[in-house]
Amino acid sequence: MSVQVEKLEKNMAKLTIEVSAEDFNKALTKAYNKSKSRISVPGFRKGKAPQVMIEKMYGASVFYEDAANDIIPTAYENAAKECDLEIASTPSIDVVQIEKGKPFIFTAEVAVKPEVTLGQYKGIEVEKTEVEVTDEEVDEEVKKVQEQNARELTVDRPAEKDDSVIIDYAGSVNGELFDGGSAEGYELVLGSGTFIPGFEDQLIGAKAGDDVDVHVTFPEEYGEKSLAGKEALFKVKVHEVKTKEYPEIDDEFAQDVSDFDTLAEYKEDVKKNLLEKKEAEAKEAKKQKVIDAVIEGATMEIPDAMVETQAGHMVEEYAQRLSYQGLSLDQYFQFTGLNFQTLKDQLKPQALRNIQNRLVLEAIAAAEDLTVSDEAYEAELQKMADAYKMDIEKIKEIIDDEQADVIKKDMIANSALDLITDAAVEK
Numbered sequence: 001m002s003v004q005v006e007k008l009e010k011n012m013a014k015l016t017i018e019v020s021a022e023d024f025n026k027a028l029t030k031a032y033n034k035s036k037s038r039i040s041v042p043g044f045r046k047g048k049a050p051q052v053m054i055e056k057m058y059g060a061s062v063f064y065e066d067a068a069n070d071i072i073p074t075a076y077e078n079a080a081k082e083c084d085l086e087i088a089s090t091p092s093i094d095v096v097q098i099e100k101g102k103p104f105i106f107t108a109e110v111a112v113k114p115e116v117t118l119g120q121y122k123g124i125e126v127e128k129t130e131v132e133v134t135d136e137e138v139d140e141e142v143k144k145v146q147e148q149n150a151r152e153l154t155v156d157r158p159a160e161k162d163d164s165v166i167i168d169y170a171g172s173v174n175g176e177l178f179d180g181g182s183a184e185g186y187e188l189v190l191g192s193g194t195f196i197p198g199f200e201d202q203l204i205g206a207k208a209g210d211d212v213d214v215h216v217t218f219p220e221e222y223g224e225k226s227l228a229g230k231e232a233l234f235k236v237k238v239h240e241v242k243t244k245e246y247p248e249i250d251d252e253f254a255q256d257v258s259d260f261d262t263l264a265e266y267k268e269d270v271k272k273n274l275l276e277k278k279e280a281e282a283k284e285a286k287k288q289k290v291i292d293a294v295i296e297g298a299t300m301e302i303p304d305a306m307v308e309t310q311a312g313h314m315v316e317e318y319a320q321r322l323s324y325q326g327l328s329l330d331q332y333f334q335f336t337g338l339n340f341q342t343l344k345d346q347l348k349p350q351a352l353r354n355i356q357n358r359l360v361l362e363a364i365a366a367a368e369d370l371t372v373s374d375e376a377y378e379a380e381l382q383k384m385a386d387a388y389k390m391d392i393e394k395i396k397e398i399i400d401d402e403q404a405d406v407i408k409k410d411m412i413a414n415s416a417l418d419l420i421t422d423a424a425v426e427k
Helices: 020-036 051-058 062-080 135-147 251-257 263-299 305-322 329-334 340-368 374-387 392-398 401-422
Strands: 001-009 013-018 090-098 103-113 151-156 164-173 177-189 211-217 231-245
Touching: 013 062, 020 051, 020 062, 020 103, 051 062, 062 090, 062 103, 103 305, 135 263, 135 305, 177 329, 251 263, 263 340, 263 401, 305 329, 305 340, 329 340, 340 401, 374 392, 374 401
Parallel strands: none
Antiparallel strands: 001 013, 013 103, 090 103, 151 231, 164 177, 164 231, 211 231
16 A cells, blocks of 8 residues: 655645555455345356356446445555644545556545644733622522422313423424424423424413314424425324422421521522532633633634534534433434534534634643643543542553543643633733
8 A cells, every 4th residue: 555645725635545456356355255145147146156257247346336445444544644644634535546457546635733823822811700699699599409399290271381291293294294293202391492483382271182283384494494484284182281389498498408407508508509600610711711812813724624524523422412311313403403414514613613722722732841740640540430430440441542642632731721821811
């Protein structure tokens, strides 16, 4: 295998990767062995036809796609290591030459980590944030706890706003059911804004056992273009109406939800916790103001492919968080009208900001020669062990060299952020 590197504009590079004819022929044979049992050739039992006969009957390119898919990942990975570039995106692959008996040639266009020219990063001026907690905020926090301790009761009356209804529904446009428009046993809080405008309002007043025709119009900007602006009919069956019964906020409530005997003591503790939370938020806000100012004064050219890749990773992370809540990404798209690309596009501004943050902090770390001591790394692993309730030695066994490098880079970036935040001037 050989690789040639061509530097392109805007921190992009093109790798031209050539795999020998011998290795490509091996990949063709591998593809043949994998597929031959599914290919019929007159005069041969299924799976017994020679490779040359299949290629003669179906064309020489019959195994090209499978062979290319087999070769490209490993060849690209090896080329990426060999070319000594700091690649910062997934590759855009283009096949240049694919022919039996000849070298297999493809290109991989990638983003390269941009260089950063720093401006001022010490002594940044930021506005000071005054932190206080009002009685109204304490009461609001107590009401949240009251909400969490409410009992859900099934009621035999018409549904009201803020009630939950258990429903089956089937949506249709012009008499035809559409994908994602049906569900059974779905619990919907009326007034939550979960469904498209008008849907929940038409269920207010419904009782258990009722069949309700819900007429709605999808918004013009709805993510699923085939439904945007269309009138739809949802056939809804109401199975159950539920309401919440809230406990009284008094000394007994305080005893039930805390270690305090009186409501006054409990509220004082709530106020203390809110103040600590606000102070932590103010500290994080200060960090963001400082890093924003440093980014503003820095120079870097970030390629679109880098942002595209980062946004894709963010979608994957979002899908993982949804899965913890029992939702798939497809279900989320059905509820919101978004799709993979629209969600990705929404995340691109934050993806760009994340990249800028990281690049600037890495540049500061390099300028200040920041490193991670063995003791600090050990302490970080201990935090992880405590968080996962595991022995630190087990954590060390799980973490490989690449993961250890990521952890250390994160620690150095955090040190750089602390450095510029501590050096900032509040006014």
